[in-house]
Amino acid sequence: DTGVSQDPRHKITKRGQNxxxxxxxxxxxxxxxxxxxxLGQGPEFLTYFQNEAQLEKSRxxxxxxxxxxxxxxxxxxxxxxxxxxxxxxxLCASSSSGLLGELFFGEGSRLxxx
Amino acid sequence: AQSVxxxxxxVSVSEGTPVLLRCNYSSSYSPSLFWYVxxxxxxxxxxxxxxxxxxxxxxxxxxxAEFKKSETSFxxxxxxxxxxxxxxxxxxxxxxxxDDKIIFGKGTRLHILP
Numbered sequence: 183d184t185g186v187s188q189d190p191r192h193k194i195t196k197r198g199q200n201x202x203x204x205x206x207x208x209x210x211x212x213x214x215x216x217x218x219x220x221l222g223q224g225p226e227f228l229t230y231f232q233n234e235a236q237l238e239k240s241r242x243x244x245x246x247x248x249x250x251x252x253x254x255x256x257x258x259x260x261x262x263x264x265x266x267x268x269x270x271x272x273l274c275a276s277s278s279s280g281l282l283g284e285l286f287f288g289e290g291s292r293l294x295x296x
Numbered sequence: 297a298q299s300v301x302x303x304x305x306x307v308s309v310s311e312g313t314p315v316l317l318r319c320n321y322s323s324s325y326s327p328s329l330f331w332y333v334x335x336x337x338x339x340x341x342x343x344x345x346x347x348x349x350x351x352x353x354x355x356x357x358x359x360x361a362e363f364k365k366s367e368t369s370f371x372x373x374x375x376x377x378x379x380x381x382x383x384x385x386x387x388x389x390x391x392x393x394x395d396d397k398i399i400f401g402k403g404t405r406l407h408i409l410p
Contacts, residue, residue: 185339186339215398217400222305222402222403223402223403224386224400224401224402224403225340225386225400226400227398227399227400273339273340275340283328283330283345283388283390283398284330284342284345285332285340285342285398286342287332287339287340287341288339289337289338289339290339
């Protein structure tokens, strides 16, 4: 396994359009996290899955944001009606029970909303 | 509630001199603590972790950190900086009983002067 992969790496869109990001975690990991990172800030927690169940959502995740993890494998993060404030790096990480919070990150998907 | 404070947003050291990146945490529980590194255009990578075993933790690339409960600190050190250490460093706290609560600091950018 080559690690966590994210697609696309870069996305430029116009305000009001919908975008979707995909994350493929390390195959044996049952936990998957989405974070958002803006310039000069640390990653901010968005949401967390254990297998296919979405167990936690941050208040940062407005109703325009939705995340899924069908079958407990890959995950998608969709942003509807994008706004300029959504411009950020969206990071995916995976982990497994027993790793005590150690996360394995993908390289991120950078979103630019014009 | 948990939080982590990285006391310096930027640190500059000369190549070959010691590195000190400071981190203080707040946690209602005995926390797990981590340092991650992010090189430009690369994913976040785990440097080291503390999970209630030895208080002095050794990581990759010659880095180490010491957990000091009395000072609620987890500072990252390296005896001799190398040019390749230039990157953003994040201190992270998690509640070992709740893996969804993984909180990142805002980061410290380390500059290495030739």
